[in-house]
Amino acid sequence: xxxxxxxxxxxxxxxxxxxxxxxxxxxxxxxxxxxxxxxxxxxxxxxxxxxxxxxxxxxxxxxxxxxxxxxxxxxxxxxxxxxxxxxxxxxxxxxxxxxxxxxxxxxxxxxxxxxxxxxxxxxxxxxxxxxxxxxxxxxxxxxxxxxxxxxxxxxxxxxxxxxxxxxxxxxxxxxxxxxxxxxxxxxxxxxxxxxxxxxxxxxxxxxxxxxxxxxxxxxxxxxxxxxxxxxxxxxxxxxxxxxxxxxxxxxxxxxxxxxxxxxxxxxxxxxxxxxxxxxxxxxxxxxxxxxxxxxxxxxxxxxxxxxxxxxxxxxxxxxxxxxxxxxxxxxxxxxxxxxxxxxxxxxxxxxxxxxxxxxxxxxxxxxxxxxxxxxxxxxxxxxxxxxxxxxxxxxxxxxxxxxxxxxxxxxxxxxxxxxxxxxxxxxxxxxxxxxxxxxxxxxxxxxxxxxxxxxxxxxxxxxxxxxxxxxxxxxxxxxxxxxxxxxxxxxxxxxxxxxxxxxxxxxxxxxxxxxxxxxxxxxxxxxxxxxxxxxxxxxxxxxxxxxxxxxxxxxxxxxxxxxxxxxxxxxxxxxxxxxxxxxxxxxxxxxxxxxxxxxxxxxxxxxxxxxxxxxxxxxxxxxxxxxxxxxxxxxxxxxx
Amino acid sequence: xxxxxxxxxxxxxxxxxxxxxxxxxxxxxxxxxxxxxxxxxxxxxxxxxxxxxxxxxxxxxxxxxxxxxxxxxxxxxxxxxxxxxxxxxxxxxxxxxxxxx
Amino acid sequence: xxxxxxxxxxxxxxxxxxxxxxxxxxxxxxxxxxxxxxxxxxxxxxxxxxxxxxxxxxxxxxxxxxxxxxxxxxxxxxxxxxxxxxxxxxxxxxxxxxxxxxxxxxxxxxxxxxxxxxxxxxxxxxxxxxxxxxxxxxxxxxxxxxxxxxxxxxxxxxxxxxxxxxxxxxxxxxxxxxxxxxxxxxxxxxxxxxxxxxxxxxxxx
Numbered sequence: 042x043x044x045x046x047x048x049x050x051x052x053x054x055x056x057x058x059x060x061x062x063x064x065x066x067x068x069x070x071x072x073x074x075x076x077x078x079x080x081x082x083x084x085x086x087x088x089x090x091x092x093x094x095x096x097x098x099x100x101x102x103x104x105x106x107x108x109x110x111x112x113x114x115x116x117x118x119x120x121x122x123x124x125x126x127x128x129x130x131x132x133x134x135x136x137x138x139x140x141x142x143x144x145x146x147x148x149x150x151x152x153x154x155x156x157x158x159x160x161x162x163x164x165x166x167x168x169x170x171x172x173x174x175x176x177x178x179x180x181x182x183x184x185x186x187x188x189x190x191x192x193x194x195x196x197x198x199x200x201x202x203x204x205x206x207x208x209x210x211x212x213x214x215x216x217x218x219x220x221x222x223x224x225x226x227x228x229x230x231x232x233x234x235x236x237x238x239x240x241x242x243x244x245x246x247x248x249x250x251x252x253x254x255x256x257x258x259x260x261x262x263x264x265x266x267x268x269x270x271x272x273x274x275x276x277x278x279x280x281x282x283x284x285x286x287x288x289x290x291x292x293x294x295x296x297x298x299x300x301x302x303x304x305x306x307x308x309x310x311x312x313x314x315x316x317x318x319x320x321x322x323x324x325x326x327x328x329x330x331x332x333x334x335x336x337x338x339x340x341x342x343x344x345x346x347x348x349x350x351x352x353x354x355x356x357x358x359x360x361x362x363x364x365x366x367x368x369x370x371x372x373x374x375x376x377x378x379x380x381x382x383x384x385x386x387x388x389x390x391x392x393x394x395x396x397x398x399x400x401x402x403x404x405x406x407x408x409x410x411x412x413x414x415x416x417x418x419x420x421x422x423x424x425x426x427x428x429x430x431x432x433x434x435x436x437x438x439x440x441x442x443x444x445x446x447x448x449x450x451x452x453x454x455x456x457x458x459x460x461x462x463x464x465x466x467x468x469x470x471x472x473x474x475x476x477x478x479x480x481x482x483x484x485x486x487x488x489x490x491x492x493x494x495x496x497x498x499x500x501x502x503x504x505x506x507x508x509x510x511x512x513x514x515x516x517x518x519x520x521x522x523x524x525x526x527x528x529x530x531x532x533x534x535x536x537x538x539x540x541x542x543x544x545x546x547x548x549x550x551x552x553x554x555x556x557x558x559x560x561x562x563x564x565x566x567x568x569x570x571x572x573x574x575x576x577x578x579x580x581x582x583x584x585x586x587x588x589x590x591x592x593x594x595x596x597x598x599x600x601x602x603x604x605x606x607x608x609x610x611x612x613x614x615x616x617x618x619x620x621x622x623x624x625x626x627x628x629x630x631x632x633x634x635x636x637x638x639x640x641x642x643x644x645x646x647x648x649x650x651x652x653x654x655x656x657x658x659x660x661x662x663x664x665x666x667x668x669x670x671x672x673x674x675x676x677x678x679x680x681x
Numbered sequence: 682x683x684x685x686x687x688x689x690x691x692x693x694x695x696x697x698x699x700x701x702x703x704x705x706x707x708x709x710x711x712x713x714x715x716x717x718x719x720x721x722x723x724x725x726x727x728x729x730x731x732x733x734x735x736x737x738x739x740x741x742x743x744x745x746x747x748x749x750x751x752x753x754x755x756x757x758x759x760x761x762x763x764x765x766x767x768x769x770x771x772x773x774x775x776x777x778x779x780x781x782x
Numbered sequence: 783x784x785x786x787x788x789x790x791x792x793x794x795x796x797x798x799x800x801x802x803x804x805x806x807x808x809x810x811x812x813x814x815x816x817x818x819x820x821x822x823x824x825x826x827x828x829x830x831x832x833x834x835x836x837x838x839x840x841x842x843x844x845x846x847x848x849x850x851x852x853x854x855x856x857x858x859x860x861x862x863x864x865x866x867x868x869x870x871x872x873x874x875x876x877x878x879x880x881x882x883x884x885x886x887x888x889x890x891x892x893x894x895x896x897x898x899x900x901x902x903x904x905x906x907x908x909x910x911x912x913x914x915x916x917x918x919x920x921x922x923x924x925x926x927x928x929x930x931x932x933x934x935x936x937x938x939x940x941x942x943x944x945x946x947x948x949x950x951x952x953x954x955x956x957x958x959x960x961x962x963x964x965x966x967x968x969x970x971x972x973x974x975x976x977x978x979x980x981x982x983x984x985x986x987x
Contacts, residue, residue, distance in 0.1 A: 656778030663705045663875055670881035677885060677892075683784045683828075685898045687890040692792050692825075694886035696799050698879040703803035705875035711808045711854060715815050718846070719799050722822055725834075733829040736901035738912050741834050742921045745913070748841055749928040753935030755846050759853045760942025766857055 045108030047092035048127040048178055051135060054085035055171040062164040071159040072150070078163035079146035082170055086139035093132050101542040104129055107180050107244055114183070118239065124180030126243055128543045133378060133536075134177040134310055137385050141302045142170045144513045148393050149294040151507030152400060162202060162292070169195035173303050177310060182231045182241040189227060189271065192304050193220040199299060200291040212287035219284045223274020230267030233260065247317045256321045265318050265325035268311060269332075276308030276362050278336045283604050285359055289351040293396035296351055301358050301392050302385035309362065309381055312369040313544055319369075320547075326370050327458045333366025334465045339602055341472035345479065346598040349406050350395050353480050357432065358388055360469060364447055367462045372547035373450035375537040379528050380447055382536070383439035386520040387431035393514045394425040397506045398484060402496045408480070413489030417497035418505045422485045424518040429481050431521045433474045433566045439525030441563070444470065446528060449550035449558040463558070470562045474569025475576075482577045530555040689730035696723035708773050710765075714758045721751045787828050794821040812850045819843040831908045 058081030066074045096104050105128040114121040146166060153159045172195050176188030194217075201213030235241060237260055238249045254261045272278075277285035277300075288300050299305070312319060312329060319326045337360040344356035361384050368377030398414055398421065399406055415422040431438035434445060448470075451462035489497070505511060527535035530552065537546060550558075600606065653664075696719060703716025725744040732740025765772060798821060801814035819842045826835035906912050917925045 658774050658777075659705055659708070659875075660871065662701075663871060663878060666701055666705060666878040666882065667874065670878050670885065673882065673885045673889075677889060683900055684788055688788070690890050691887060692795070694883055695796060698883040699796065699799040699803055701882065702875055702879040703799075705878070706872060707803070709808055711850070711857070712802070712805075712811050715802050715808075715811050715850070718815060718842075719802060719818065722819065722842070725838075726822060726825060729826055729829050729831045729834055733831070733903070733907075734900050736903055738908065738916050739920070741831055741908060741913050742916045742924065744831075744834050745837060745917075746921075746924045746928050748837060750931055752841060752846050753931045753938075755849060756935040756939040757942065759849060760939050763853060763856065764942050772857070 042091075042095075043106060044092040044095040044127045044132070045106040045125065047088045047095065048106075048108065048125050048131075048135075049110065051085045051088045051092065051139065052125070052171070052174050052178055054081045054088065054139075055167040055174065057081050057084075059164055059167040059171065062160060062167065066160045066164070071154075074160045075146075075150045075153070075163050078167050079143060079150060081167065082139055082143040082146050085170070085174070086136070086143050089132065089135040089139045092127060093136060096127070096129060096132055105244070105543050109180070119235075119241075121181060121183045121241055123184070124242065125178040125184075126180035127178065129539045130310070130313060130378070130544050131177045133382065133540070135174065137382055138170060138173050138177065138303050141385050141389050141517075142166075142173075142298060144516055145294050145298040145302075145389065145393070147509050148297075148396070148513040149292075151509035152294055152396055153292065154507060158202070162199075165195060165198045165202065166294075166298070169199065169299060169304075173307070176307055180243055182234065182243070182246070186224070186228060186231060189275070189307070190224060192275075192307065193217060193224065196220070196288070196299050196304055199295040200288045202291055202295065206290065208287075209290040212284070212290040216284040216288050219281050220274050222281060223271040226267045226270025226274070230264050230271070233264050233267065237264075243314075250317045250321060254318075254321055257323065258321075261318060261321040262325055265315070265322035266328070268315055268318065269325060269329060272308030272311045272329075273332060274308075275311075276305045276366070277359050278308070278332050278363060278366060279339065280604070282336060282340070282359055283601070283608060286347075286352050286355050286601070289349065289355050293351065293392060293399060296355070297389045297392035297396070300355065301388040305358060305362055306365065306381050306385070309365040309369055309377055312366070313374045313378060316369075316374060316544055320372075326372065328370070330367045330370030330458050330462055333363040333368075333370055334462050335363070336360065336366070337363030337469045338465055338472070341469050341476065343598050343601050344476040345472070346595050348408050350398065350408050350411070350480065350484060351392070351406055353408075353476060354388070354391050354395060357391075357473070357476065358384075360473065361388065361432070364444060364466065364469070367451065367466060368447040371451055371454050371459060371462060373447060373454075374544045375528075375540045375546045376443070376446040376450050376548075378540060378544075379536045380440075380443035382527075383431070383443040383521070383524050386517055386524055387428045387438070387440055390424060390428035390514055390517040390521050391432065393510065393517065394421050394428060397421045397510055397514065400506050400510070402493060405492065405496075408483045410490050410492045411484045412487050412493055413485070414493060414497070415485040416489075417493075418485075420511065421505050421514070424514050425485065426481065427518045427521055429477045431525075433477050433569070434470055434562055435566055436559075436563065437522070437525065439521055439523070441559070442525035442528055442530070445555065445559045445562050446530065446550070448562060449530070449555045450546075450548045452554045452558055453548050453550040467558075467561055467565060471565040471569050474566040475573050478570050478573035479577050482573060530559075686730065686734045689734075690727065693723045693727040693730070696720075696726065708775050710758070710762050710772055710774055713774065714755060714762075717758075718751065718755070721747060784828050787824060791821045791824040791828070794818075795825065808854050809851075812847060812854055815850075816843050816847050819847070829908075830903065833908055833910045833913050 058078040061077050061081075062074055096106075105126065107124055107126050110123040110125070112120070113123040146163070149162065149166065153162050156162065169192065172188050172191030174188075176185060176192055179185040179188055197213045197217040197220075200216055201210050203209050231241065234246060238246050238253055240246050240249065254264070274281040285300060285305070289296055291299075319329070340356045340359035340363060344353050344360065347353045347356060361380070365377045365380050365384070368374070368380060397418060398411065401414070401418060402411065405411070427438065431440035434441045436442075444466075448463055448466045451459045451466060453459070454462075527533060528537065530550070537549075540546070597603075700716045700719030700721075700723060703719065704713055707713050707716060725747055728740040728744045728747070730740075732738060762772065765777075770777065795818055798814045798818035802811045802818065805811040805814060819838060823835040823838045823843070826832075826838060
């Protein structure tokens, strides 16, 4: 069994869970369904590990395995096989998806306990894992697109899971529509690829690309740009980022799995996978980095004024993915992927820990009603601090290593893009520290609010939450702590070496650059901690004065820089006006009207004809006479 | 000296058309029957004239047959009129339109 | 001579026909028809149709018109309602009648008829003997058929005129009648009869 075979099996495992859910689910208990779903993902993780080990046992040149299942579509010269590509990049993603996926499934057993629709939840979760696996394992563009779309569908289903809430349904629709924009972009990109290279298979396309498409040519730029549209939509970067905060309407495990660890990182995966095209379109690669930088700044600033705990973490995710986009945009692919891995750990940890708090406070998500949870949830608080420190980038936690890797690689790149990324990335680190410590201080420290006090004292003695919730975040915390050691600068190069054969990184920072960047970043983080303490730790006159001074800025941030309003005016209103007008004019008049006209014509004709049946004998006689006259005239005029 | 068959045909058709107009215009069923008689007699006239000009008495035979049929038809028609009158229905063909579709 | 009679009788026939059609009073219309029939008999005489002329006078002007007069007498005032309504129908009727007349005139004038003079006929042309012989030999079917038609006409006269002598359903009590508006439904009738049979058997011997 080689890695490719394991790949097919991994793809199969969530389907087994789903099939069980659909076929046997209605007749078994919710608990059984939940555990079967989770264990199927665990099986997938084990198989991914086996694939990983198999890949390690091969030497570098043998690490890209393509396995073709069957010939899927044959239409003239358009040939598509059902093929998967198992190589270091997809194996890394496999491990992340199935590993974090399993942990989140197990967490959900506890979190969703008591929800009447639990089985549906696990069905959707399994569907999502399958879609994501299909996305990363796909060996050709068509299956990539299939996985892409399915992931969007699963996200829609899961965001709108509590469909009785109109806000959840609206958020689900928003996410789906914006992802659809990305899908369109990506499909167009695939069209251009097909048009020029006449293949949709990865290996063939990547081999042909440098020859057929000139570097910097408009074709290369178009391909890279259109694929970027898809990545931007899926990863919630500017300008298609507005759906991610609203997606927090879904249950917390969903936010952790889809909107932190896996789905939103699909964009980063895409850019890394398509590196041959991006290396041929350096301007677009620069654009990737610029988008990343813009997003990380804006998202970080908006996170400063959010009051919903999940939204803070959501904006944080947006910001961190901005870092990853910077990484893959400047050509530091292994740094970007490394940050993806560590981010999956600590962001999932943060979300799930927030879930513990929300669960303890009976689904209350407003941070202003929290406070002082540290004394009621000590275990969770400790783990959340691990996550927070990792996010901010404090050694020895993993975020430190991965984020600073990106920043020092940016410095090593040297041109205006590199310096912009380096500068704004460091500023972003400061902002990250600010909002993260704000979160921690507001939720876990200080005086508990009335509500928090009541709820927690009502629960006292029951433990912090269901046991599955607690051990899963423990495992994540371990990962968040130690995953960084994969890539200690100048010491270990686990990630880089693993990825190098298939995804070569173009930049390597020197030791001094690493040290200097890290020093700056850590000091900025500590300054941020101090500022956060000043602003939100103790309520004093200074804080109030500062708050008043920054009130207009705060309003701008609370409007999320006006993106939602802009999109509402620019797109939603014209579209809905068009739809309403269309419904009134076209559908009402033309479509329904034409059918009415057909039926009216029928009845009008029959009414017309029925006037001949007047019942008047005289009229009948007249008709006969007229007929005779007409016939006689016809015969007399020589007609045959 | 007799007029050609054309005159007879003309006379006959004139009478026929007068009867036809009478059938189409009058509302009293009895007068309609009278107009119908005019039409039948016009036909009889043509038959007799034809047999005179062509030779042979077959036209006379047919004319007598038509006369008998006309008599029977008048019996039926007048019977209908009497039955209608007995039931109090208005003697107006414009009112008798239960076959109206 | 014949032409004179033709024209006079012809004019009389047309005039009296017009009178029938135009006349408001049905009694006067019937009288005009009698005049019409008489003028037609004169025309038949011109055509040497002796028997037909006499039969016309006896049968038509005698029997049929008497029938008409009896009925008109019976009806009395009720026969007198005739309001003429003009309009589109009247115009169309006139035009249709006129059109047919004109067409026949055209047809006549266009044809090169070889019948400009009557055929040479024997003296027995139109005599009862000749016609009787034809009825009983060549046209026997017509003879029999006409007698049958007259029989049917007689029966019809009796039935239509004396309808009350026959047992009529409408004499039944209202309760016994089928309720109004319900059509006779074979299936329903069958079920009803079944029910009745059941009830009878249930009630007992």
